[in-house]
Amino acid sequence: MPELPEVERAAALARKVAVGRTITSVNVRHRSQRRGLPAKTARSLVGDRVLAVQRRGKAQRFTLASGRELQVHFRMTGDWMIPESGRLPRTVRAMITFDDGGRLALDDPRALSVLSLCGPGEGDDRMGPDAMDPALTARRLGAALASRRIGIKAALLDQSIVAGIGNIYASESLWRARIDPRIPANRLSVARLGTLVRAIRATLSAAMSQQRYYSRDRAESEAGRFAVYDREGKPCRRCRSRIKRITQAGRSTYFCSGCQN
Ligand SMILES: [Zn+2]
Numbered sequence: 001m002p003e004l005p006e007v008e009r010a011a012a013l014a015r016k017v018a019v020g021r022t023i024t025s026v027n028v029r030h031r032s033q034r035r036g037l038p039a040k041t042a043r044s045l046v047g048d049r050v051l052a053v054q055r056r057g058k059a060q061r062f063t064l065a066s067g068r069e070l071q072v073h074f075r076m077t078g079d080w081m082i083p084e085s086g087r088l089p090r091t092v093r094a095m096i097t098f099d100d101g102g103r104l105a106l107d108d109p110r111a112l113s114v115l116s117l118c119g120p121g122e123g124d125d126r127m128g129p130d131a132m133d134p135a136l137t138a139r140r141l142g143a144a145l146a147s148r149r150i151g152i153k154a155a156l157l158d159q160s161i162v163a164g165i166g167n168i169y170a171s172e173s174l175w176r177a178r179i180d181p182r183i184p185a186n187r188l189s190v191a192r193l194g195t196l197v198r199a200i201r202a203t204l205s206a207a208m209s210q211q212r213y214y215s216r217d218r219a220e221s222e223a224g225r226f227a228v229y230d231r232e233g234k235p236c237r238r239c240r241s242r243i244k245r246i247t248q249a250g251r252s253t254y255f256c257s258g259c260q261n
C-alpha cells in the first residue's frame with residue numbers, strides 16, 4: 001500500500017504535469033472511480049485550471065481555479081503515470097489531459113483508488129496533522145493519544161491522529177525510536193513522544209530520498225532496505241536480537257524485543 005513517501009513522489013509527478021495547466025478532458029475508465037467522479041462531474045472539470053497539488057497524509061488535493069478541489073486517494077495500488085502515446089495500459093483507470101498536451105493517468109491494478117470533487121471548504125477534515133508537518137509536535141501528539149489505551153503501533157495507523165503513516169513505516173519508526181510497539185499509546189512520556197516524532201520524520205525522509213531511485217515495483221521488492229519490516233527471524237541491525245512479528249489490530253507488526261522497550 002502506498003504510504004506517505006510513495007504518495008509524495010506521485011504528487012511531485014502530478015505537480016510537474018498539472019500545476020498551471022488547464023484541464024481539457026477527464027476520462028474515467030472504471031466504474032469504481034466513476035462512483036466518486038460520475039461522467040457529468042468529470043466533464044465539469046474541463047476548462048478549470050490546476051493551481052496546486054497538495055498532499056496531506058496519503059490523500060492528494062488538486063486545488064482548482066474555480067475554488068473546487070479534486071481529491072485523490074490511492075488506497076491499495078494506485079499511482080500516477082505519464083502514459084506513452086498509443087493504447088493505454090488496461091490498468092489505467094482515469095486520465096486527465098491538459099492544454100499543453102500533458103497527460104496524467106491513474107494507474108491502479110486493483111481499481112480501489114477514490115476520486116472525488118469537493119466544493120470550496122467541503123473537503124474531508126477528519127485527518128490529523130501530516131507526519132512531516134512541523135505542526136506535529138510531541139505535545140500535540142500526546143494530546144491526541146491521551147485517551148488511547150491501544151498499542152502505540154496501532155495508534156500510529158489512525159489517520160485522525162497522524163496522517164500518512166501506514167503499516168510499514170509505523171514499525172520502522174518505532175524501531176528507530178527504540179519504542180516497544182505494544183506500549184499503550186497514552187503511557188508514553190512527552191520526551192519519548194519527541195523521540196518518536198523525530199524518528200517518524202527521519203524514517204519518512206529516508207524513504208522519500210530512496211523513492212527518487214526506485215520505481216514503485218522495485219521499491220516493493222526491496223524489502224532489504226527495511227530495518228524490521230518483513231524481517232521476522234532475521235537479526236536486528238542494531239543489537240543482533242531476532243526480529244519478531246506479532247499481530248496488532250489485525251495487521252503485522254515487526255519489532256526487536258532486544259532494543260525496543
Ligand atoms: Zn535490536
